[in-house]
Amino acid sequence: MSSRTAASRPRLGFLGTGWIGRHRLQALQQDGTAEVALLCDSDPASLDAAAALAPGARTVPDPADLPAGLALDGLVIATPSALHAAQARAALEAGLAVFCQKPLARSASETRAVIEAARRADRRLGVDLCYRHTAAARAVARQVRSGALGEVYAIDLVFHNAYGPDKAWFRDPALSGGGCLIDLGTHLVDLALWVMDFPAADEASARLYAQGRRLGPAPDEVEDHALAQFTLAPGTSVRLACSWNLSAGRDAVIEAHFHGTRGSARLANVDGSFYDFVAERCHGTRAERLAEPPDDWGGRAAVRWARAVAAGGRFDDEAWQALRVAELLDQLYGRHGRP
Structure with missing residues (x-):
């Protein structure tokens, strides 16, 4: 070439x-x-x-x-x-x-x-x-970056897929680099870092499961369920959950909630859709719609x-933002510094 x-x-x-x-x-x-x-x-x-x-x-x-x-x-x-x-x-x-x-x-x-x-x-x-290019993610980012939510102290991230990958290489860690965490969690980690303008991250840990069994370090199989947490400077706590083949009662559950001292903002998929998202600003028991379908973002x-x-x-x-995402995923997988 x-x-x-x-x-x-x-x-x-x-x-x-x-x-x-x-x-x-x-x-x-x-x-x-x-x-x-x-x-x-x-x-x-x-x-x-x-x-x-x-x-x-x-x-x-x-x-x-x-x-x-x-x-x-x-x-x-x-x-x-x-x-x-x-x-x-x-x-x-x-x-x-x-x-x-x-x-x-x-x-x-x-x-x-x-x-x-x-x-x-x-x-x-x-x-x-x-996903950072969805209208819903952009609306949430504006709430966070404008200071409308006050200090964001907690973030909850979810991506459950009722299906699993249909290609064999996804389930070979040597070929995929991991399971649902690198497949789906990459989007969630990027959303959190991008919305918060890529602060430093530490205190990262994860529990990985395959068909309900907790996996040990450097497993020879990929995870189909991951529960993770990390902290973004100066002290925002982040919780992440993602999975393949979960009995979710719908095709997918995709959510990102940003909780601040003056309110919250959230992105959520609509009726199990992989493509349709809403964004809302939440005030106590009330929710104000910020973005909704249609949105041709793919x-x-x-x-x-x-x-x-x-x-x-x-x-x-x-381009260096992709490295920040990869470094945090490496921490969650416990493979610090390993190729």
């Missing part, structure tokens, strides 16, 4: 065209910011489905067969987690901007290496931490990245 100078419509490649890759492809197509020039996936059905959305794009069934000299400006990566770091570094070192599905890597050390590669190449690196992070690539695509320090 090789890069070229970004024009008004950057040429993008897609590495991984499963459901999430195709969704981001559609968002970029609808925005019109970029041209989809290359599609790559080893699954023929996924590749055919993506080709139907971008009929002018070149298709390649195997990443190993990607030809040299491709005139691309950026690469969208939506492959299994174990591949993210190496694929992102290779693209960045070839001079391409990168937009990668979360997690950017399986650990903080891998994450740091990718961000350093982006900094050295001076190329834009985006990570699909998409592709906003990708579109934002593509527009930055169109504007030149240089490195942005915001």
Whole structure:
């Protein structure tokens, strides 16, 4: 792969065209910011489905067969987690901007290496931490950052998924980096840090379970239920719960509650939806609606990245936020400093 100078419509490649890759492809197509020039996936059905959305794009069934000299400006990566770091570094070192599905890597050390590669190449690196781009999350953030809630002293975060991943690699810790905590908890940790403007975090601990059994350190299986807690400077207590295959009575329970000395603000999904969210400001027994559906938020992070690539695509320090999330997850998993 090789890069070229970004024009008004950057040429993008897609590495991984499963459901999430195709969704981001559609968002970029609808925005019109970029041209989809290359599609790559080893699954023929996924590749055919993506080709139907971008009929002018070149298709390649195997990443190993990607030809040299491709005139691309950026690469969208939506492959299994174990591949993210190496694929992102290779693209960045070839001079391409990168937009990668979360997690950017399986650990903080891998994450740091990718961000350093982006900094050295001076190329834009985006990570699909998409929930911060919902209207509901933005409304909650405004309440917190404006001081309307007073001092935020406690945060409760929940993401229970009544289903589990349908790909085998999710349940191999060597390939996934962990279970529901890195899969779902990544979004929750990012929401807490982003809303609070990335304060220092400490006192992090977690209890991990697999089918009701508590897991010990460095387990050879992934967790399907996690209960965690940590503290954000100067003293905000955070509790986090997430799970796969929980008997939740609905498809999903997704919530983030920020409790302050002058009131609370919360984000919550509607009727078990993975896509519809409301935000409310709470005063005692009363709740004031701040945001509600419809809100087409899923592709906003990708579109934002593509527009930055169109504007030149240089490195942005915001990429380091992904490292802050990864470092906290490493603490929760008890793998301090380990690759």
